[in-house]
Structure formats: C-alpha cells, structure tokens
Amino acid sequence: MKSSTTTPLELEQRKAGLLAQPKAVWAIAFACVISFMGLGLVDPILPAIAQQLHASKSQVSLLFTSYNLVTGIAMLITGFISSRIGIKKTLLSGIFLIIIFSALGGFSDTIAQIVGFRGGWGLGNALFIATALSAIVGLSTSGTAQAIILYEAALGLGISVGPLLGGELGSISWRGPFFGVAVLMLIAFIFIIFMLPAVPKPKQASSLADPFKALSYPALLTLGITAFLYNFGFFTLMAYSPYVMELDEHGLGYVFFGWGILLAFTSVFVAPKLQKRFSVVKSICAVLTLFTIVLAVMGVGTYNHSPKTVIVCVIVAGIFLGINNTLITTAVMQAAPVERSVASAAYSFVRFLGGAVSPWLAGKLSEWYHAETPFYFGALMVFLGVVTLLVRRRHLTHVDRAEGH
Template structure:
C-alpha cells in the first residue's frame, strides 16, 4: 500500500502548474517584471555607447556591476530573509530596484549608470533568490512544476523586456530605466497586498551557510557549469547587440524572439526532455548546441552577415530555455539544505561568471577581432560541458529522484 505522503506527492505532480494560490501568481508577476529589467537595456547598449561616448567594454560594465553585486549579495539573502521574513525581503529588494533604476535614468555619465546598476543588483539579489524560494514554498503543485512556473516568468520577462526596451529606447536611452522603476512599483503593490505573511524558518541562516552548501559535490558541480556557461550567455546578451546592425526597435524584436523561445521551451519542452533522458545527457547536449550556436555567431560576424547572427541569437533561446529549467530543477534537489540557501550558493558562483564575461567580451573585441568574444564564449561553454561530464557521478542521486517521480 502506498504511504499517505507518497500519495500526496503524486496528487501534487498530477495537478497543473497553473493551479496555484494567488500569492504564487503575485510573486510570479513580480518575477516577470524583475526579469524584464535584465533584457530591457539590451536594445539601448549601442545608443548609450554613442551618446555618452563610451566604449563597448565600458558600456558592458552595466552588466558587470549588476551581476557582480547580485552574485556577492546572494550570500546575505538567506541571512536577511530568515530574520526579516520572505515578504519583507521581497519588498525591500523591489524598493531598491525602483530607486536605483530611476537614478540610472537620471544619470548623465557612464560611471553613474554603472554605479546605479550595482545598487539595482543588490535589490535584484534580495528579490530573485527569495522569489524562487517563495514560489516553491507556496506552490501546491510540487517543486518541479513550481520551478517551471518560475522559469516561465523568467522567460516571459526576458522576452517582453527587450520589446518594451526597444520602444522606450527609441524615444530616449533613459526610457527603459524609468520603465523598470514604474513596473517594479506595480510589482511592489501586488506583493504588498497579495502575499500573506510567511512564517520565518525555525533556524536562522548564517553567512557561512552558502559556502557550506557548496561543499556538497552536486551543488558545486552545477554551480561550476553555470559559471562557465554564463560566459556564453552574457556574451550573447551584452555583446551581440553591437554586431547585428539594428536600431533600438530591431534589437528589441530580436531579443523578444529569443526570450519567447526561451519561455516556450522552458515550460513545454524541458519537462518532456527531463522525463525522457538523463539529467547529465540533457544538459550536456543543450550546452553543446549552444556552444555551436555561438560559433555560428562568430562566423556570421566574420562574413559581415548580420542576418546570420540574428537567427543564431533567436535560436539560442531554445537551448537556454531547456537548460535553465533543467539546471534550476537540479539545484533545488542537489543538496540537503534549505532551498533558499541552495539557490544563493549556486547563484553566487554563476553570477560571478556573469560579471566577468560582459566586460571581457567587450575587451576581446577591442584587443583582437569582432568575432573573438563569440569564440571565447563558445569555448567556455564547452569547458562547462567537460566539467559536467567529468563530475557526472555527483548528480546520480538527482537522476534517481527524477526517475522515481
């Protein structure tokens, strides 16, 4: 006879990931807006470079400061949320994003924007690590489907962000910054009124907990892989806009297509792949295809074929959407620690890759050739695949959990 716990788990898995409490939808809506902020600035990168007389590597510091502060601040998210509560932490993160995105829009120098993006990154860290934990904790359809909902919010935000950024950016490069501020104010109101108080954990987190979590080989393996593949991800985000030869509207449409494919594959394709193939094999194949895609971008740049780069950028959404869902699901099961701590540890490492890669991509194009950032990004992604295969034994228990479901 099946145990009552097992029966409850099966009922959870059978329920649709759309059947969620209002509080989950409130957090998911805020996630959409938060992730819009990531892609909202993509269409205006060339405009900022032109109007503020900045180099590509200088403009790429908008991503570097944002990701660096986000990654480091991840280390304190567990400490803050375990003491102040999930709702207060989410609201604080959103409030910081509102303030610093507005200040970025009012700035008159590249240094000022980079600094305000760092403050934006602090708010982003408090929000995204806590939001994932909140969605998983409040969901009534099980961990896997809650993560799919989170990834869907991510994909929707990333896809709509550039579209809106292109429209606002065509008016002024300052428009997207003010747009984020207004949208996050709406998210603040949703969270404030719709998210009930969530009990604080019985045991408070410490600053050492994220580092202790990385002692678990499975979590460390996934973090290393994400660190390396983020070199490819942020080369696409921060450097590709310069070689496509498009204005703000055009870049907005390209990244909209990319994000739309990312959202669709993360929700509808990734779960099927997850059930049909092993975790390691699925991630390895998706990352290898992404590396090949980056090499195609390099070839398109050499051939002065913007259309090749455009198609390759949009296609990358397929591989990244599937990969993101697979890795995020695995992270939540990688170590016997609180989900928020696992998320913070993993995100700390991966965002460091996201901090280095945008600046390095700009510098490589200045030091060598326009296509060199894509080659380097593809190489780092392939090194990530090698690291995954070499350490695949550490992920066996996650495969067993998935097959048990």
C-alpha cells in the same frame, strides 16, 4: 538511496498541476515577470548608450558587470536576511532598491554613474530573485519541478516582453528604459503588498556561513561551476551581440523578443519532456553543446560580416537557454540536503561571478583582437562547462534518480 515509493503528498502534487497554485505563488510569479522585464528592457539601448555617452563596448558592458558582481556577492546574505525579516519584507526591500537605483540610472549623465547605480540595482535584484525562487518552490502545491517551470515561465515571459518595451522607450531616449523599470517595479511593489500574505519565517534562521557550507556538497559545486562557465556564453550573447547585429533600438527589441519567446516556450513545454525521457545530466550536456555550436556560428557570421546570421542565431539560442535554465535550476533544488534558499544562494553566487566577468571581457576581446573573438571564447567556455559536467557527473547520480522517480 532514495525510495521509489510515491507518497500521498507527491500524488496530490501531480494531480494539482502547474496552474493550480495558491494566490501567494501567483503574486510572486507576477512580480517575477515584471522584474525580468526590467532585465530585457535595457538590452536594446546598449549601442545607443555607447554612442551618446562616448563610451567603448567594454565600458558599457560594465553595466552588466557591476550588476552581476553585486548580485552574486549579495546572494550570500539573502538567506540571512530573509530568514530574519521574512519573505514578504525581503521581496519588498529588493523591489524598492530596484525602483530607486533604476530611476537614478535614468537621471545619470556619465557611464560611471550608470555603472554604479546598476550595482545598487544588483543588490535589489539579489534580494528579490533568490527569495522569489525559494518562495515559489516552498509555497507551491504542485511539487518542486512544476514550481520551477512556473518560475522559468515568468522569467521567459518577462525577458521576451521587456526588449519590446525597451525598444520602444529606447527609441525616444536611452533613459526611457531605466524609468520604465522603475515604474514596472513600482507596480510589482504594490502587487506584492496587497496580494502576498504574510509568510511564516523559517524555524531556524540561516547564517552567513550556510552558502559556503552548501558548496561543500560536490553536486551543488559542480552545477555552480557549470553555470559559471555557461554564463560566459549567455552574457556574451546578451551584452555583446547587440553591437554586431547592426539594428536600431526597435530591431534589437524584436530580435530579443523572439529569443525570449522561444526561451519561455522551451522552458515550460520542452524541458520537462526531456527531463522525463533522458537524465538531467545528459539533457543539460546536449543543450549546452548545441549552444556552443550556435555561439561558434555567431563568430563565423561576424567574421563574414553577416548580421543576419547573428540575428538568427540569437533567436535560435533561446531554445537551448530555456531548456537549460529549467533543467539546471531543477537540479540545483535537488543537489544538496540544505534549505532551497541556501542552495539557490550558493549556486547563484558562483554563476553570477561568471556573469560579472564575461560582459566586460567580451568587450575587451573585441578591442584586443577581432569582432568575432568574443563569440569563439564564449563557445569555448560553454564547452568547458559541458566537460566539467561530464567529468563530475558521478556527483549528480542522486539528482537523476530523484527526477526519474
């Protein structure tokens, strides 16, 4: 059982605060903002790609499927690579791949080409985000929880600004956001080269088996399964809702900007307060239950041909997604007695598999049944995530205890 005694290091970390970070942490956080801008850039152009390339919703959704599938599988090798070539080289390698494959996506002429290049983009994304999270947590002087809040703030800021820029570029051409990602990541590449000092390699290199061994810990596996199920709702919102909001590229950009702003705000300011007042498990269950209700309302709004209902729900969902992202990421860092990079890789492998299946399935469900069906199915899967967490909560008592102290 973990002692409740506060160590001098923990006292120093609390006094340091969120903003008192080394230069290296800010360098990575800035690159994260640019990286996550790339994620939001392509969202407003999904209907335009479907229309101009004569593709179905499920075909366009494969942009998310290939991206998430490759990202999830590649997560298994990120620790193996970064522990051998170092954090800085791993980050630069990931960014370089994103630059190349996003640019190639902009030059594509068929949906199959874009789907393929998005897979390469996913490989770069895996190398970058897994290493960035573990690096920020490892280099931060303010403790794990504060470091994760900074990471989630970068995520929220990037996701919120990205759709605005994507909407502007997408109104010119659907190719614009792909080239926009390449340019932004080139900026991040240069920034990392000059601002991030060389970070020492870990004393013990990770093996390819480490992520699988990490999943043998029930707490980490529980969080992974929960995120796998929750991602069905998340990517239904991301990949399918643009088709039913009946907005152009500018409108979609503004909607997802509002969504991202709320996501960023709640991840930084609301999640820590919930974490202190309630247990992590209770807080995650509460926000995922509310997200389930939002998805169900989106289904009702789609059935009633009310785009305004869907628009409002997408924006409101940012509140719950921001809180959940911070809470569950913090829990993952405490879940198993393994290196943070290994825990992140193992967890991300499981959750990204959900992100790979869900976008394609959402498109197919709308083709097989009705336009509102994907939202109902997403709500069901998120609710099953809540049930999973409640049934297996005994495995997470040490996480709640650690956060309480």
